[in-house]
Amino acid sequence: MGFLHRHRNLTPYLLLGPGLLYLALFFVVPLGFLAYQSLESGNFDVGYSFTWAWGNYWDAIKNYRGHFIRSLEYAGIATILALVFSYPLAYWIAFRGGRWKNLLLLFIVAPFFVTYLIRTLAWETILADQGPVVSVLRDVGILGHDGRLLATSTAVVAGITYNFFPFMALPLYVSLEQIDGRLIEAAQDLYASKWKAFLRITLPLSLPGVVAGTLLTFIPAAGDFINAQLLGAPKNHMIGNVIQSKFLELTDYPAAASMSFVLMAAILIMVALYARAVGTEKLTG
Amino acid sequence: MTVGENGNPDVRLVDVTKRFDDVVAVDRLSLEIEHGSFYALLGPSGCGKTTTLRMIGGFEQPTEGEIYLGDAEVSSLPAYKRDVNTVFQSYALFPHLSIFENVAFGLRRRSIRGQTLTGQVNEILRLVGLEGMGKRKPSQLSGGQQQRVALARALVNKPRVLLLDEPLGALDLKLRKQMQLELKGIQHDIDITFVHVTHDQEEAMTMADKIAVMNHGRIEQLGTPTELYETPATAFVAGFLGVSNLIPGTVSSSDTVQLRRGPEVRVRPEALQGRTGEVAVGIRPEKIALGEGQSNTLDGTIVEEAYVGVATQYIVETACGRLTVYRQNASPGLNGASPGQRLTLSWSPDSTFVVDSLEGPE
Numbered sequence: 001m002g003f004l005h006r007h008r009n010l011t012p013y014l015l016l017g018p019g020l021l022y023l024a025l026f027f028v029v030p031l032g033f034l035a036y037q038s039l040e041s042g043n044f045d046v047g048y049s050f051t052w053a054w055g056n057y058w059d060a061i062k063n064y065r066g067h068f069i070r071s072l073e074y075a076g077i078a079t080i081l082a083l084v085f086s087y088p089l090a091y092w093i094a095f096r097g098g099r100w101k102n103l104l105l106l107f108i109v110a111p112f113f114v115t116y117l118i119r120t121l122a123w124e125t126i127l128a129d130q131g132p133v134v135s136v137l138r139d140v141g142i143l144g145h146d147g148r149l150l151a152t153s154t155a156v157v158a159g160i161t162y163n164f165f166p167f168m169a170l171p172l173y174v175s176l177e178q179i180d181g182r183l184i185e186a187a188q189d190l191y192a193s194k195w196k197a198f199l200r201i202t203l204p205l206s207l208p209g210v211v212a213g214t215l216l217t218f219i220p221a222a223g224d225f226i227n228a229q230l231l232g233a234p235k236n237h238m239i240g241n242v243i244q245s246k247f248l249e250l251t252d253y254p255a256a257a258s259m260s261f262v263l264m265a266a267i268l269i270m271v272a273l274y275a276r277a278v279g280t281e282k283l284t285g
Numbered sequence: 286m287t288v289g290e291n292g293n294p295d296v297r298l299v300d301v302t303k304r305f306d307d308v309v310a311v312d313r314l315s316l317e318i319e320h321g322s323f324y325a326l327l328g329p330s331g332c333g334k335t336t337t338l339r340m341i342g343g344f345e346q347p348t349e350g351e352i353y354l355g356d357a358e359v360s361s362l363p364a365y366k367r368d369v370n371t372v373f374q375s376y377a378l379f380p381h382l383s384i385f386e387n388v389a390f391g392l393r394r395r396s397i398r399g400q401t402l403t404g405q406v407n408e409i410l411r412l413v414g415l416e417g418m419g420k421r422k423p424s425q426l427s428g429g430q431q432q433r434v435a436l437a438r439a440l441v442n443k444p445r446v447l448l449l450d451e452p453l454g455a456l457d458l459k460l461r462k463q464m465q466l467e468l469k470g471i472q473h474d475i476d477i478t479f480v481h482v483t484h485d486q487e488e489a490m491t492m493a494d495k496i497a498v499m500n501h502g503r504i505e506q507l508g509t510p511t512e513l514y515e516t517p518a519t520a521f522v523a524g525f526l527g528v529s530n531l532i533p534g535t536v537s538s539s540d541t542v543q544l545r546r547g548p549e550v551r552v553r554p555e556a557l558q559g560r561t562g563e564v565a566v567g568i569r570p571e572k573i574a575l576g577e578g579q580s581n582t583l584d585g586t587i588v589e590e591a592y593v594g595v596a597t598q599y600i601v602e603t604a605c606g607r608l609t610v611y612r613q614n615a616s617p618g619l620n621g622a623s624p625g626q627r628l629t630l631s632w633s634p635d636s637t638f639v640v641d642s643l644e645g646p647e
Contacts, residue, residue: 180375180377182373182375182377183377183379183380185344185364185373185377186371186373186377186378186379187379187390188343188344188363188364188365189342189343189344189364189365189369189370189371189373189439190365190370190390190391190394190438190439190442191365191366191391191394191395191442192365192390192394193363193365196365196394197365200379200390201379204381205380205381
């Protein structure tokens with residue numbers, strides 16, 4: 001302790017250091033490399049050279065505009081669905097869970113014990129044309145005689161909703177759980193019905209959780225490709241699918257890199273608009 | 286909302302029982318609280334005082350019995366439909382709302398808007414001494430100021446009854462004393478019935494004009510602070526309100542008690558209230574004189590002396606056990622009674638009370 005005591009002003013740097021170093025090595029450096037790649041031209045066989053090829057960005061937007069829009073659309077719908085489904089669930093666990101709270105939370109996290117890919121493959125089986133869900137829906141007439149779920153946008157959005165559900169439910173639970181029950185009693189004491197007390201007290205106080213959950217769901221969902229690949233048809237493919245195939249199959253690194261940056265920019269714009277709409281102070285609680 | 290102007294008490298509980306599973310928190314409790322009174326429910330933790338308050342507020346439903354506000358039976362009405370407001374123990378201010386919006390919360394729920402709303406909120410903020418603080422958030426205020434916001438938020442609605450659940454518990458001693466007097470003043474000015482729950486006998490005695498001392502879910506004794514202090518009905522009340530010396534004895538005539546290991550002492554016949562057999566005689570420490578002079582006497586030896594400013598406290602060993610005696614330090618340099626000294630204690634029959642048994646609190 002002697003050293004730290006003498007150099008107390010160094011302590012913040014020692015605490016920040018490891019994390020910053022890690023991010024610098026594994027985030028900033030690769031990102032810089034990716035930026036460099038995005039401005040290269042050439043192909044895998046003849047090699048790539050740095051030519052300030054801004055055209056890559058133009059091509060990405062021009063050729064894959066539909067994929068970008070679809071990605072934001074699917075991610076947006078899945079985020080809203082996850083919010084709608086998990087808010088009542090998180091609310092119930094936080095206020096009525098009692099001694100079952102921890103067990104119920106474990107159920108929310110339980111899917112993480114199985115890998116992402118396997119979970120999505122399981123959904124492929126569940127939604128398959130011969131699967132139980134489709135046959136029931138066909139019998140009751142919600143789906144036509146040869147209607148299907150697999151390879152539709154519904155399946156992709158459902159898969160994303162499911163896979164990112166815990167990222168929404170957990171922050172919601174945390175912010176709801178912190179709300180002092182006496183505040184709701186106080187609201188009822190001041191002539192607010194249960195519903196009014198929810199609208200005026202519980203909901204605003206849980207907004208930091210809503211914002212955190214929304215961002216944690218929307219951001220990775222917009223870049224996802226597993227769900228579209230396994231549960232969707234090519235017409236449901238998202239920009240993640242394109243980036244993945246450009247990088248790994250077509251080895252068109254400049255195109256893939258520039259698309260990654262366009263996606264990043266699109267997400268940042270959406271998040272900025274969202275933060276503006278809900279008020280930035282909600283981001284920090 | 287204007288029921289009960291025909292002389293009915295503001296709050297009336299009839300045989301109210303509250304059970305939580307097997308635990309009886311409140312046991313066939315009946316009470317009446319007159320309009321405009323400052324009524325304290327006083328007792329140790331677990332005596333049922335908070336549960337009683339929560340049933341009046343609508344946060345708990347009685348298992349049995351009836352609760353009246355004015356002449357309306359309300360035990361099945363939810364809290365938000367009762368003309369009652371609460372100052373919560375922890376204040377329970379809404380952290381995301383400004384002071385103004387906290388205070389305006391109840392008025393907005395009752396569709397009061399515009400100038401009327403602003404006027405009423407600012408007026409009540411002025412009353413509690415928080416003028417101009419409306420734009421701040423609760424976290425920017427001190428504990429004492431938060432307490433005032435909680436009070437303003439309840440009072441602005443001009444309820445029939447204001448419930449206060451240990452409202453001063455979180456404040457330091459000096460501020461608490463100050464707020465006790467302020468609360469009493471505010472209550473006097475606005476003419477609203479206050480029901481106050483506390484475990485602090487001094488706080489109850491300072492503020493309330495009626496105190497119900499509760500124990501095990503029932504009212505042990507109901508009375509003014511003076512009645513409770515001067516003539517406690519039970520050993521529990523005698524012990525809970527201030528210090529008292531209780532000496533066991535047997536009733537020997539209509540105005541005497543034979544102390545078990547001491548002389549016979551005189552009491553007022555009213556104090557006996559027809560009791561016979563085993564009783565306990567009680568004397569408050571400040572009513573015992575060091576030296577002869579009063580008709581009841583007891584010999585003893587001083588074993589401890591403690592100067593506490595306003596008075597000096599003596600512990601005196603007697604044949605009937607150790608007695609506590611206070612002598613007021615009315616003038617400096619009173620010739621000292623000191624440990625080891627033998628003397629006679631004396632007190633008047635008029636300041637002697639009698640209780641049933643010696644089953645007091647710890």
